[in-house]
Amino acid sequence: MDTFIQQLINGLTLGCVYAVVALGYTMVYGIIQLINFAHGEVVMIGAMVAYTVLTMLAASGLPPVFIVALAVFAAVPVCMAVGYSMERVAYRPLRRAPRLAPLITAIGISMILQHVALIIWSRNNLSFPQLIPLTTYHLGSSETSATITNVQVGIILTSIAMMAALLALVYKTRMGIAMRATSQNPQVAGLMGININQVISFTFMVGAALGAIAGVMVGTYYGIANYTMGFILGLKAFSAAVLGGIGNLGGAVLGGILIGLIEAFGAGYMGDLTNVCFLNSFLPGFANLCESNANGSLFGSNYKDVYAFIVLILVLVFKPSGLLGERVGDRA
Amino acid sequence: MSLLSLANVQVAYGGIQAVKGISLHVDAGELVTLIGANGAGKSTTLKAISGLHHAGAGDIRYDGQDIRTLPSFEIARRGLVLVPEGRGVFPALTIEENLAMGAYSRTDRDGIAADIEEKFALFPRLKERAKQTAGTLSGGEQQMLAISRALMAKPKLLLLDEPSMGLAPIMVQKIFEVVKEVAKRGVTILLIEQNARLALSISHRGYVMDGGLITLEGESKSLLDDPKVREAYLGETA
Ligand SMILES: Nc1ncnc2c1ncn2[C@@H]1O[C@H](COP(=O)(O)OP(=O)(O)OP(=O)(O)O)[C@@H](O)[C@H]1O
Numbered sequence A: 001m002d003t004f005i006q007q008l009i010n011g012l013t014l015g016c017v018y019a020v021v022a023l024g025y026t027m028v029y030g031i032i033q034l035i036n037f038a039h040g041e042v043v044m045i046g047a048m049v050a051y052t053v054l055t056m057l058a059a060s061g062l063p064p065v066f067i068v069a070l071a072v073f074a075a076v077p078v079c080m081a082v083g084y085s086m087e088r089v090a091y092r093p094l095r096r097a098p099r100l101a102p103l104i105t106a107i108g109i110s111m112i113l114q115h116v117a118l119i120i121w122s123r124n125n126l127s128f129p130q131l132i133p134l135t136t137y138h139l140g141s142s143e144t145s146a147t148i149t150n151v152q153v154g155i156i157l158t159s160i161a162m163m164a165a166l167l168a169l170v171y172k173t174r175m176g177i178a179m180r181a182t183s184q185n186p187q188v189a190g191l192m193g194i195n196i197n198q199v200i201s202f203t204f205m206v207g208a209a210l211g212a213i214a215g216v217m218v219g220t221y222y223g224i225a226n227y228t229m230g231f232i233l234g235l236k237a238f239s240a241a242v243l244g245g246i247g248n249l250g251g252a253v254l255g256g257i258l259i260g261l262i263e264a265f266g267a268g269y270m271g272d273l274t275n276v277c278f279l280n281s282f283l284p285g286f287a288n289l290c291e292s293n294a295n296g297s298l299f300g301s302n303y304k305d306v307y308a309f310i311v312l313i314l315v316l317v318f319k320p321s322g323l324l325g326e327r328v329g330d331r332a
Numbered sequence B: 001m002s003l004l005s006l007a008n009v010q011v012a013y014g015g016i017q018a019v020k021g022i023s024l025h026v027d028a029g030e031l032v033t034l035i036g037a038n039g040a041g042k043s044t045t046l047k048a049i050s051g052l053h054h055a056g057a058g059d060i061r062y063d064g065q066d067i068r069t070l071p072s073f074e075i076a077r078r079g080l081v082l083v084p085e086g087r088g089v090f091p092a093l094t095i096e097e098n099l100a101m102g103a104y105s106r107t108d109r110d111g112i113a114a115d116i117e118e119k120f121a122l123f124p125r126l127k128e129r130a131k132q133t134a135g136t137l138s139g140g141e142q143q144m145l146a147i148s149r150a151l152m153a154k155p156k157l158l159l160l161d162e163p164s165m166g167l168a169p170i171m172v173q174k175i176f177e178v179v180k181e182v183a184k185r186g187v188t189i190l191l192i193e194q195n196a197r198l199a200l201s202i203s204h205r206g207y208v209m210d211g212g213l214i215t216l217e218g219e220s221k222s223l224l225d226d227p228k229v230r231e232a233y234l235g236e237t238a
């Protein structure tokens, strides 16, 4: 039971991060039907910028929460500028081009951003300074009961706040209605006096701002950042968006949290479930395996990155429109 | 001076010339109708005026300015508003949201709210369904919404592309009454219609288009009496 609750908490934390990143994919897809594969790199840049600010100010004596806030305030505009530029420079000229062209361009942008980060921040794993001391709370009386840390609480609360703010933006404001109008019929949106280029730029920048904060959260959570970190993270969040139904905001949130939970439970239980040592008595072939590794699992927690992609494949095979999505058909 | 004037306007899709050099004008306060067979180039003409598909050559002047190459949102913001063929409501937005988008270029919140109420008074059917998505409306209701939405922009010049298309006769009557009413309130209108008789009966002047060219023009009354028009567009044998 303790393991269960523990994985639930870990999964929820991770899921919130995936959800926030998935929102960036789904917003851009919703408005111009482009899968912006470079979005993961935007998250990475957010983490990197935060790393720079944190290390610069670590010894400044400022209150830690203030420093983290500064890191966020630095990462957000940088990422928004990156998001704006990639749309303006790379995607806009291709808006009328066949689908494949912007898709390949997105992969190109993603590689460019990785290498720019490599030049600026080196190829090393950068460890985030632990400014905010980690506090662990036990959820129960015994020493083995599940725990939640202040960082996890912070991530979950920040994510919920951002999702709520985004929903309010999209469903309650004039700009939000214009975003939805543009996604439904850009030509008619233009006839309403809506500058759709502006709306599309705005969408990229909002997605990038969410990505920036997600980057700071990931960096803080794992305590590490690396110029390649956006790749796997981006793919998982993309899987989450597809699972929920790409283009659907609620779907991105649901998909993100599900992927986080699946990953956490996969990491937590798959080892035991695939433990083959009990076969030893009648299938001696496993003896070596069990000798070298007492737990004798075929799939341990180091397979945690696989689950999101298994889910992606299953969704694409059995319900391509995702859990909450409407027909996507051949749009992607 | 005319509110809108076109001179030798040509519009092509790829290499195909759909409008082959037309000239027309609409004066402030007029209701002008443009009729013609399917594929004559009527919708293309409106697309060129509204900036949806730019004319390759010629001159399009609105309110004294050349608008031929302006993007559509700039043209709309100047008060030249098109209700496109097929209505073009935003299906997943509510009726209220559709109307709000019509007023996108306005900033007077109170005026917008009052105008929405005015449209609801004009079309009570829309008020009942204010929170419903526009995709759930019937064709006639969608057309009411599309016209109301265009009026939310307080247009100086309204372009209507076949507002009666696909509607039951009673709804056609209703739509024409609204068009007449809007014109009476001082909005200048350029109307495209398949229903040539009705359109000519409510308009001041008319143009007949055929094969990308304007073949006839004149007072609506005289067009209604013209034997060629009667034969080709009013379904009568001369
Ligand atoms: N997007 C397009 N691409 C290529 N050709 C087009 C396009 N739209 C219209 N055309 C062609 O241009 C010509 C004029 O079309 P247009 O839609 O202007 O006719 P219309 O007078 O509005 O006809 P209708 O009464 O059927 O609406 C037609 O031959 C049509 O096939």
Ligand SMILES: [Mg+2]
Binding pocket: B042, B043, B044, B085
């Ligand atoms: Mg037409």
